Amino acid sequence: MADRSDQWSDLKARMGAGAVMVLIGIIGIWLGGHVFHLLVALICGIMVWELVGMLRPGDGWLPLKLGGLTGIAVLISVYLPVGFALPILLAPALVGFGQLTQHRTIYLSFTAMILLAGYGLMMVRDDFGVGWLLWLVVVVVTTDVVGYFAGRAIGGPKFWPRVSPKKTWSGTAGGWVGAAVVGFLFSFNTGIGLELVGVSVALSMASQMGDMAESGMKRKMGVKDSSNLIPGHGGLMDRFDGMLGASMFLLVIGQFIGLPFGVS
Known part of the structure; x- marks a missing residue:
């Protein structure tokens, strides 16, 4: 019984913080524009701040500098033609690559993904x-x-026990089912x-890939959460890792099947 209670011990904090994030997201999406x-x-910007904090702990200045540079680059890029926006978007990744003394490839990969996903x-x-x-957001959140x-209620075999001991195959498959329902609606x-429906399930899988990529990176760095900004959730990167994977996937497949889908 104690083990069962422990499974749900973080639910209250997760639900409260999640509700606040959803509300902020809905307002931002609805208002759009600036x-x-x-x-x-x-x-x-905050995600890159968290990333650098994991890769170079104890250095308060560099995470702030690269996080701020990322936020500025993302904001400027959306007001420029694509040809001018792309080099500005990639600049923070290269600047940080030159500033870090180790884990450069990890920084380069994740920062480029954050920048391009935000632009997307x-x-x-x-x-x-x-x-x-x-x-897009509902598919990722539902997943x-x-x-x-599903993972906590059904349990069963672990998906990747060495890196993410709480993730199960039942939870992974449950996310696909949820995404399929969203696509159907x-x-x-x-x-x-x-x-x-099929595109939504594929998007769900891409979001799980983003989650797994961040989990692997955190395990390599020996940290549990990207930061402690959000009660019950960790950091923004812990919550938006799935969105990164889904957004990048959407950018790629959008070139082949068109966006919006089915509209000429």
Whole structure:
């Protein structure tokens, strides 16, 4: 019984902090424009601050410098033509690569992903509207929430016990089912049809890949959470790792099947 209670010991804190994050996200997405751009830039900057703090602990100045540079680059890029935006977006990754003395490849990979994913989120909101961004966010959040409850309620074999001992195959598959339901519901409003179910499941898998990538990086660095900013959740990177994977996947597949899907 004690073990069962411990499974749900972090639920209250997670739910409270999660509700606040969802509310802020909904307001930012709904308002769009400068408000959403600022929100995305702030989130990206904080994630790089957390990343550098893990890679170079004890150095308060470098994480702030690279986090601030990232936020500024993301914010500037959205107001420029793509050709000028791309080098600005990648600049913080290269600057930090030159500043760090170790774990440079990890920094370069994750920072580039954070920058491009943030830019992609702003482009989806600006170019395709609230509906498609909500679809992306709801798929990722549903994958996380359904996976959390399914994993703890059903249990079973672990997905990657050496790196993420709490993740189970039941939770992983539960996330896919939740994403499929989201895709099915959104398919009625978009008029695209059931193809959106498959895309939503693939997006769910990409979000889980982002989660696994961050889990592997944290295990390598010997830390449990990216920071302690959010009660019950850790840091922003712990909450947005799935969004990073999903956003990057959407950027790639959007070039092949079109965005919005099914619209010429």
